[in-house]
Amino acid sequence: MEKGFHGRTLGALSASNPKIHVGFEPVVPGFIRVPYNDTSAIEQVIQNNPEVVAILLEPIQGNAGIIVPEPGYLKTIRQLCDQHACLMMLDEVQTGIGHTGKLFAYQHDNIVPEVLCLAKALGNGIPIGACLVRGAAKGLLQPGQHGSTLGGNPFATHVALTVLQTIEKENLLNNATKMGEYLLDGLREALAAKPIVTGIRGKGLMIAIELDRPAAELRKFGLEQGLLFNVTDQRMVRLLPPLILTQEQADQIISRLTTCINQFIAG
Numbered sequence: 001m002e003k004g005f006h007g008r009t010l011g012a013l014s015a016s017n018p019k020i021h022v023g024f025e026p027v028v029p030g031f032i033r034v035p036y037n038d039t040s041a042i043e044q045v046i047q048n049n050p051e052v053v054a055i056l057l058e059p060i061q062g063n064a065g066i067i068v069p070e071p072g073y074l075k076t077i078r079q080l081c082d083q084h085a086c087l088m089m090l091d092e093v094q095t096g097i098g099h100t101g102k103l104f105a106y107q108h109d110n111i112v113p114e115v116l117c118l119a120k121a122l123g124n125g126i127p128i129g130a131c132l133v134r135g136a137a138k139g140l141l142q143p144g145q146h147g148s149t150l151g152g153n154p155f156a157t158h159v160a161l162t163v164l165q166t167i168e169k170e171n172l173l174n175n176a177t178k179m180g181e182y183l184l185d186g187l188r189e190a191l192a193a194k195p196i197v198t199g200i201r202g203k204g205l206m207i208a209i210e211l212d213r214p215a216a217e218l219r220k221f222g223l224e225q226g227l228l229f230n231v232t233d234q235r236m237v238r239l240l241p242p243l244i245l246t247q248e249q250a251d252q253i254i255s256r257l258t259t260c261i262n263q264f265i266a267g
Contacts, residue, residue, distance in 0.1 A: 059105035062094035065236030066208035101177035101204035
């Protein structure tokens, strides 16, 4: 998908937004990009390119600014994959392990991909990545064909298991849903009168505030307020608070971020 982001190793970089290819060429060929949230564009590409074997995307685009697709988008892609014998490959490195209020973001649409990529939150800060496969993708890679120096080490895998058990035990998926809605409502109310804010969107605890101008400097005001956030694509303030977020902490985020934006407006 256009503006997609899948990582910075060679294959993942090649599949990502061409803006990040600079300095790393030549990249792996064979990727065709279409606009996100446009299933008709996918259909057209498949009709014109019968060699297409897979559709790769993020259920919610993270680096592009928490771009949440229209309802039914993933379901339609699932149908297209079934119809044309393509693998549905979902990158849930950012959306997975609870950030959207479900363990995996695809569960909001009651579909299942053939390939699922996970990392980041799976280890709660301990480095780990995982690739889950089923159906036609199962068995394509045989033992010895691919590997990783530290892949599958006992420490990282035990941490991942503990993370999953903790999320279930402490009902953190429900908390992510509840606090995400609270944050969205609070931010929309607090920032409603500010023309600089052109959009506030999100799902669960993945939230973006879109501004009408480049705002990299906003991060400096955030640090002064003790608030960590990123500004992606120049104008997207991206918030990814932890699943254990409390209402008191959510109120602090709303208050401090509002202060940051006021300071930014004032110059």
